[in-house]
Amino acid sequence: MKRREFIRVASVGVAGTAALGGVTTDWYGLYGNPTVDPGTDGDRVVPSFCELCFWKCGILAHVKDGRVTKIKGNPRDPLSQGQLCPRGAGGTGLLYDPDRLKRPMIRRDRRGSQEFQEVSWDDALDVVAENFEKIKANHGASALALFLHGYGGNWMRHLFQAYGSPNIAAPSYAQCRGPRDVGFNLTYGWGVGSPERTDIMHSRCLVLIGSHLGENMHNTQVQEFAEAVRRGATVITVDPRYSVAASKSAEWMPIKPGTDLALLLAWMHVILGEGLHDREYLAAYGYGFEQLQEHVKPYSPEWAYTRTGLDPDQIRRTARMMVAARPATLIHPGRHVTWYGNDTQRSRAIAILNALLGSWGRRGGFFVPSSMDIPSYEYPGYLEEGGDPVDKPDPSDYPLADEALAQGICEATIPGVRGESRIKGWMVYGSNLPITLPNPEQTARAIQELEFLVTVDVLPSEIVGWSDVVLPEATYLERCDELFNPPWRQPYVAVRQEVVPPMYDSKPGWWIARELGKRIGLPEFFPWEDSMEYAKTRLELAGLDCDVLREDGVILGEPGPLYFEEGAPPVFHTDSGRIELYSQRLAAHGFDPMPTWHDEEVEDPPPGYYRLLFGRSPVHTFGRTTNNRLLSEVMDENEVWVNRKVAERWGLDHGERVYLQNQDGVRSSFSAPVKVTERIHPDAVYMVHGYGRNAPKLRRVHGRGIDDNELITRYKVDPIMGGTGMNVNFVTFLRAADVEGAERADGREEGAS
């Protein structure tokens, strides 16, 4: 080989090796793999508390370049403890919801046509003030009613009280928690409260009756539920549905819907019959023990089986499990308990059962909460002119209701329901009545009878579509609100403050209330510059530093003794001053003084129909969040849970779309897919509430899934406090293919003719 060739070959060889080396070793040192930082850390982090639901967890909102990038839990906050549920984490989906109300609007066409004119705040508030004053002049201030849900409603409540109307109702009472608090109040002289005074964290045996913790996502409750499970607590779940909680239970009791009281009475029968109750505790604090002992004698587990379908051995076994763990046994009072119209008595039974196990005021049962004392703002006195709310047909009805009944106010608006209409105008704050109050057709009728309807809301929900005037409120991230100092294990005060300025032309609730107040002659009730000044005044009265509160989000107080054994006073605000197993007050009003089973209170579904049950998804807060783009990525439509054997009989496939029609012939507006599952009692179907929305401007959730409230045309009213039992409707299936095929055929016929 010639030298030239050799050099040529060699240099090619060397170059080739070098290139190959570089090529196969990724050009060492020339570029590496830097870690990708998504860059969502804020240049400002602002503490506040959440309003995706009503728990009010402390949050830390990250703001970068004027935009909220992410929301984390505030580790200082006693409720969130630095953790958040998915809704809280998805708050940016509300803040940046493209469907948000942007500007005040005034109705242009007939009510419900959804034709609005955008106007200035001055114009909108003038119209509201004008209408308020007109109604007040013609009918009195109490002809104006306020419906509210949400923390900003405090300003509206203040406005209405100042104006002189007593007709202020929160659906969270008679449509949700009311029977529970009345039932416990009658027993212990205390309500259960929110946040509930349940010591779940320390429970050794947790009994959930129709409570779906884990899908009901109240942050602290779920945190404590997990802690209890982690510590080896026994969980017993009574539910016609195999819930998430049921999947973590030692015993799932698939009870026939509507028969929970029978089970509770049977448990009392076993515990008292076998002498397994907490004798010392009941001797010290109980009242009516002998009456109760006698009363539960007929309610054997065998008898209960005939009503509940539950195995008597399981009833006995679970009773003994509860006894074995006492007093750290908690029969959870639940949250939304308006089911069958006998809900106060059922809640009473739960309260009594807890007392038999000695859990009230004991570790692992119910602790004694304390709250931080922040003096109220000094206002002039409210007018007394209003008198009592008009929510009851007769003042003697629902004698033990301690809050106004929202459905009652609604009824009082319709002439002919109870004589002439007593309510002429509504202000609705953050409460979507058409999907909240049962019998939505009645709600629609009431709305049509109104002389005036103004709504204050963040999203264009159904109630907004019906309004005469729409006032867009800023979201919780864009406003300051009332201070939050709840009774809890750890007393504290939390502040809600502006994280980013209000978008579009939205305004905070305090501003709306003040500007309206000024126009209707109430300037002296809004003397502060803004609600932060209001808060600062109150904090200073309590000796607290507002700047520290704004910096940390939370100021902690001194916790008091939590349990009787730690020195918490065993005080019961009942007539007897003791835990009333036998309720004197109920007897005085002619109700069963002890919970009693009445066969006629439960009906079976008609053939081919199934009881309609509804509940929550952990990523949603009923109808409030189903339009949230971020949250609806996890769940964007609800399903109808159908028992597998039932589905087989009907020939329904998993995922097949159906419409539901109830016992009154009312059919759902939209369809939803069927979930064929083993997880539901064959007598019932189950859905998550908040879907199937009619509001066209809620573009994400409009028409998706089925609205259960449309089908809740019947409700049973609890005679004790007026709660509306809603689980008393029965539905049957209509295949979507059939319904839509028939509609198309009708359309063709109409077109042809």
Add this chain to the structure above:
Amino acid sequence: MNEITTTRQNHLIDPVMHVWGWEIPVYLFLGGMVAGIMILTGTRLLGRGREEPSTAMGLLPWTAPVAITLGMFFLWLDLAHPFNAWRFYLTLKISSPMSWGAWILLGIYPASMLLAWLTTPESLKARVRSRMEAFPRFARVEAWAEERVRLLAWVNIVMGGALGVYTGVLLGTMAARPLWSSALLGPLFLVSGLSTGAAFMLLHRLTDRERILLGRTDMGLISVELVLLALWMIGLAAGGAVSQAGLQVILGGPYTAAFWTLVVALGLVVPLLGEWLEHKHGAVPGRGTAVLVLIGGFALRWILVFGGQATGWVTDLAMR
């Protein structure tokens, strides 16, 4: 009864993975065909055939660089981040058949273009030479190539083989897609590529002798392909639960009818019969069977790409 729910709904992943679309089967088809043309041409050049090839036969190898460019364009279209395509050429990942492929595709150009030059009819070559007089390098390369016909033939056979096999290996080494997961996929793609290459040639105006030779070759290739297909399916069927579930796609699943009619019957069995009959009666093979082979080859790749993506690793410990 098992009920599974998931909150994940990632586009192109859920409910069933389908990240690769029509671009991939089109490329696989073109790549296989090019591999076939290169190997068949290389083999012909190694042979001792005395006859002058037809003009079409001489020009056919130019299909290779053209078709491979078209194929690479479709591949490029499939990329979600196409302007990063050059990153393929900053590294050679030994564990990644796709990386091999990127470099093989690059090498196809010089190999196939030199081969095509060699087989181009002399008259055309003369005209090109005269035009390229201004570029002395061209003459040097051309001279170099003309002296190394056997080397270039072998290079094309090897590179064609690599091109034909690597895509099968790429799919065949993905355990996550059990329909593909088989060592037989590489040889299957190669033989199928050879068959479609022969079929493509048969579409052109060739001499009778060339047609007869190609027909006989294709008969052999199709026979081997049928055997490989059968072995592939047997392997999956005799594999574990995961492989068996994968195979269901063409044994009762959504692609069953398409596979057995388009791929097996029309694409393999019928052409085989046709070619055998032609061979038995000494007839010159027509274009009909070639068209069927091409359709069958494309259908095979289409069904494999789409069907395979629909399969997954089905066993899940938590389900016990």
Add this chain to the structure above:
Amino acid sequence: MNASRYGMVIDTRTCVGCAACVIGCKAENDVAEDYSRDWIRTLLTGEYPSLRMAIHSERCNHCDHAPCVQVCPTGASHRGPAGTVQVNPAKCSGCKACVAACPYDARFIDPRSGAAEKCTFCMHRLEKGLHTTSCQEICPTRSIYFGDLDDPSSQVSRLLATREWYVLKPDAGTRPKHFYLK
């Protein structure tokens, strides 16, 4: 960040499947709309009323034998710090071989960049000195544990030593580093 081999452990006993981890991850990592890097899967067996349900928070398993790293032609999908599997989007051509190669379907293509994406074990947080992933931080039931599998005193190691656990698709040969406690 001194760990040599990061792994994650999910306690299925306490996980309620609320999806806070999903939303929290999306917010922290600026994940594209309609995509998620982690997800909740529930698996129910049995017949009414004898039922059993497992609830999982799932994501990329950062496998020790990662097929996605093996098939990547550009080196974008690579073995990152502390045994994690990462994607360098600057190198990714969007060929999707890694997406097809993953037996868990844990990857997806970010429509905004065209690059492959998946759970990163929040490496950006770990490199800043934080010790938790964002899903772990937000989880209200504290069901997510994360730490060094090579450190026998780490919480994840102790949990794996004392509780019964399983991984997903162990027979796929990927050696995942994401564990589920029974």
